[in-house]
Amino acid sequence: MGVTEYAPGSFHVAGLLESGQVRASGHNGFGQCNVSKWVDIQNIYAGPFSTFGLRGDGRVVACGLNKNGQCAVSTWTNISQIAPGYDFTVGLRKDGTVIAVGNNGYGQCDVSDWFDIAQLAVGSEHTVGLKNDGTVIAVGNDADAQCEVFLWNNIKDIATTNYGTFGLTNNGIILFTGYMP
Secondary structure, three states: OOEEEEOOOOOEEEEEEEEOEEEEOOOOOOOOOOOOOOOOOEEEEEEEEEEEEEEEHHHHHHHHOOOOOOOOOOOOEEEEEEOOOEEEEEEEEEEOEEEEEEOOOOOOOOOOOOEEEEEEOOOEEEEEEEEOOOOEEEEOOOOOOOOOOOOOOOOOEEEOOOOEEEEOOOOOOOEEOOOOO
């Protein structure tokens, strides 16, 4: 049975099998590799010290470091994407709204009023959302201008670093804001 998807954390990696089961190996000091009983998983995600599974019915399972409640996702439903950060986790619902748990020290979890979102990405202390109309929104720590995306449009993909945000435009241009050493 082959691996169809993998998700690397800081010191562990999880693999999704064709059967919908998950396997993980590496450092397990916080229980981030305790995935052997997961079933019906369609996608997997990893934070630095946590692992998340998205079930076919839109429910989420998680294991690993939960010091700030970043793994408190068992009540989430109708989820289509998960974006785990270091100590917070953001989820995209199938209706385009967003939910978040964990450390909100910089406002990175202030996403409850977001709607029409197509994709999520998170950095160390910021959350970015790509809207269906190709515009981008962001919240959280903006000390390095990583949330300065309000003028971006015609974006088809987003990604983040710890303190930066990337956007890929429809015509193939890569935009960046933030800090990169």
